[in-house]
Amino acid sequence: MFVDSYDVIFTGNKQDILEKFFALDADAVFSAEGFCWPDASLENKYPESDGKKYLNSGGFVGFAPAIHKIATHVAIQDEDDDQLFYTKIYLDPSLRESLRIRLDNKSTIFQNLNGAVGDVSISEDAYPKVKNTAYGTEPIVIHGNGPSKVALNSLANYLAGAWKNGEGCLVCEDRITLGTDTVSTRMPQVTVGIFIEEATPFFDEFLDHFIELDYPKEKISLFIHRGVDYHNERLRQFVENGAASYAKLEMTSTDDLLEWKARERALEVCLLDACDFYLNLDSRVHLTNRKVLQHLIAKDRNFIAPLVMRTGQAWSNFWGALTSEGFYARSHDYMEIVKGEKKGIWNVPYIGEVYLIKASVFSKKPLSYVNGALDPDMALCKNLRERGIFMYVDNMEDFGFLINSEHFDTSKKHPDFYEIYNNQFAWALRYIHKEYKDIFSNHTGVLRQPCHDVFWFPLASPTFCTHLIEIMENHGGWSDGTNSDPRLAGGYENVPTRDIHMKQVGLEPQWLFFLREYVRPVQEHVFTGYYHDPPKAIMNFVVRYRPDEQPSLKPHHDASTYTLNLALNQAGKDFTGGGSHFIRQNCSVTSSPSGWGLLHPGRLTHYHEGLTTTSGTRYIMVSFVDP
Template structure:
């Protein structure tokens, strides 16, 4: 049993004999336990002072003398938010003259974005080698090819990075190389986890079948309550390997074809006696949840990822000025009780339009509407409901998480959580179809109208007139919500679109 003395240093206690052993021997099967104990005993880690084993070199020499690295990127399955992944790769703070790129992608969905990245990479990095989408190379062979590539390039390290790892700290590669040199770590991974969850890219222990078993320190390492560099039996997703280990690991991914490539790699390293480490001394980044992500059923499948990947979803889809507005004392009020604030990013508005047009089944704009319970719409529009593109749950959650807080801020004293809405839809205005909308009240406690495209570029005309106040607003700021009371006070009309096509997203909240 591992215990800590009054000074914070770890020791092993034999409860059977009530002794503190000076030497511990273990069989091959016991080596994992010995590695675990080695993370703590011998003044390796202290409950008072933390990790004690090595310092770093800080790479203070000229960048021309920094170690050369193969940056090997892998997309081996459907993964959301590859665009954002590529952006984090581009922000890696390491001399591009010291980096060679190897890129493997077997997903058609990401082909265009990756091709753009590669064309730019060819201008920046020393060498760029890739297999993009139409490759016949399997994952195991690709990972082996990356190791061979690094060896042929005579690189000092290879950094193998999977597409579901988003490195937030640009200095990650510097820090890892620095640590690997100082501590002579041949195989080391930065800790990355799913946001708000315990799932990570390392295992602290293995069961008898070689699969995940939670070690007694796993949660504290993941939560950052214990920081250091930890000898562990399994790492994945982001791995830095020194040139000495590159030479002996080329066949690691094909060592055991009965398990996944990552498990084969770790099994090989364990059985050959090559230690693997995970470093949680810094916050490096996070994992995207790619479980059950399907890339070929929708035009923009990331739009549907608000539940599983909210953090990165928000970066793409929420207006960059939303939180500034939420915390501001002054929200523009162009007409009485009509508030205008940033809500949706231009990425979101563009993708929502494209998703609707991809679906394509716009309503007729007539009173008869079999989508409604009564089959009749008093004030019809040419539209598509969120429910029709299976976006109802996601949109409701979006309204509750981002619109409701602003409503509570502006319409003081009114609370309803979660919000309710049945009518949530995108309206299309254009000449020859439906260019305007008669004056009407909305069947809501309050309404949110969000312009999705740009006047002067996509259409001319348009806007909203609030009849009671004889007040007209252009309603042409992309992604800016117009929020106003629904029934009773805010009779309003949609002004004619004179050319082009205007799109707006409409939600009747708490009917």
């Protein structure tokens, strides 16, 4: 038996092969494919077949005397094509008959994948095999001939004992044991290349997550490349306050090096520092798993990446398959991998943004981030594929998440505040009160009822409150507090306040999303039986109370089913006085902590007034929900 080497997987043993060979009743069996190569002019000389009709020399099996006669039929030179040599013998009817040669045209033994990837699937056996669905066979020799090697690598995640249904990955155990002492001198030396190629939402948290990695900083060298200046101040703070803890720091910018050259320079720096590993980290990647470096190093792969995704989306840092042009295609198991329904270490054709490379991969032959017009990550991965270096993505643990920077508008004041749609997870980590989730756990003191049917609870973080106030003051278009209000459909406000509507600062869609995601669950929790999704609100505004402007608000009903009143700054610190007095209940709520919300019925039962602010400035956010 002969097979090609680096692009072949066996899924059975010699007894399986012999059994299938004998059933084919031939002295020599060659694998078959759907393309006539290398001489397409010979196509019409092939006998008709109800399967794949063209010979492929990447796999054949037969009795030794028959193979010897075929191989020595005529002389062949080193530079001659072996497939053409065997093809000419097969196409000679007399030789084909006398030597009893046949093609495995239904993939009984040999499965050539080129042009036939759609014919195969993974079986559901305990140890998966390849099924040829076109012919109902289970081939044993799987050959990734031609451009089908990406498909072969994908199948290899399951074949030859790599996977067992019911148990999962059988080859994903740690191959290297690292010491548990994070200051151990035995820990490998790692160079980290941090690339900030665009203005990126939640960059502060990106740096914080990196700084908090549980890996000895004296074993980490840093290379930072700035493609934009937007984050320079935060980087300056990082350099002044923490960079000295690392073994080395080199910082450069697009003024010095273009992105592709900077990425190659990072690898050079790694080798100059006698590194063991290189970690690429783009600013869109938040590594929240503090042990991620130890985890990846222990897996001992030449190129491995932690799986990270945009939260709530199927967008990740890897591709499971490629189109014929080399661009994104979804593999058969992509959704199972990103959803965590299958856990393992996956051989994939493309990885970007975050990955760990062994220094030995590029110490003798440098890696290049250039390949035609491809972007640097795509170019690197294509070059790796051409060098036969496998790339793996690991989803064995939760490692972090990806930021979506596509619509980040840095012209706005606090642009991160506007990112609730595109980056909800990161947005909530920064802007939702740390005790918000305890509302639904009945933790004592988290959900209060200071007045009948008036509920008081933590909702927004201090940063939320500060940023919203600063957005409003930066806009500066406070209403004059009179009944005349051109912003309203009728132009008249019955109970006017000095305010700015969320619509005026471009935040109304985001605020309605906030009401749906974070206020509606509380409303349903406290007002049992009332359900309206999504909540509607056409009046969403920040009110400013000052003794010299508008210190208070007369008694009124709100035009709402229920009202949210969110305190944005701190009583007793930023202002004195203020609060809400519910007249029918003869009950007041004062000194509301910053970020705490009041939820109360609007139209009928809760006639109320705004108490006088006696000094300072009081800010509140108000929504009339379901008017």
